[in-house]
């Protein structure tokens with residue numbers, strides 16, 4: 001985990017919502033992501049915040065293939081993540097954060113009727129007053145093969161992280177190249193392509209240079 005004295009970093013809160021049977025898996029993925037970021041000279045790190053509780057009053061029945069599962073509507077998850085991020089900003093930990101990443105065990109659903117299968121498959125992000133809230137459901141990534149599942153989540157987090165720093169989709173062998181199915185996702189490398197890597201490094205450096213300037217943008221989108 002990063003040291004709070006290192007100010008030349010952009011910190012991202014990392015949390016999870018729902019009942020993970022293997023909580024170590026979540027920690028391991030963020031730990032491996034931090035190693036990847038360090039090895040590639042990317043000045044950003046995840047700060048593990050543990051589990052995020054969302055009140056049981058928000059629970060709804062979510063229709064899935066072959067039945068129903070209990071889950072939270074995306075709007076409730078975004079709200080809880082935003083509140084957690086604000087709380088962290090006011091904390092004494094010394095990590096100034098404007099981004100938070102939440103992994104969930106349940107499928108992403110929204111009241112927004114234009115929220116399609118494609119958005120559910122990868123993640124979702126929303127800007128609220130210059131704060132970036134990212135959500136990724138690990139539901140489609142589930143596998144009895146733990147290493148495979150970790151690799152899928154790892155790539156999903158890199159994909160959303162890339163978007164949060166302005167990266168668009170990419171046609172290369174790259175995590176920014178969105179898959180049409182899980183087989184395609186499994187064939188993607190565990191990395192950004194050189195072009196996306198350069199863009200991300202540039203975006204991170206300019207954010208550190210202009211730290212404190214308000215970010216614009218509002219609304220959310222699945223990407």
Ligand SMILES: [Zn+2]
Nearest residue numbers: 170174193196
């Ligand atoms: Zn790329």
Ligand SMILES: [Zn+2]
Nearest residue numbers: 122159178223
């Ligand atoms: Zn995307």
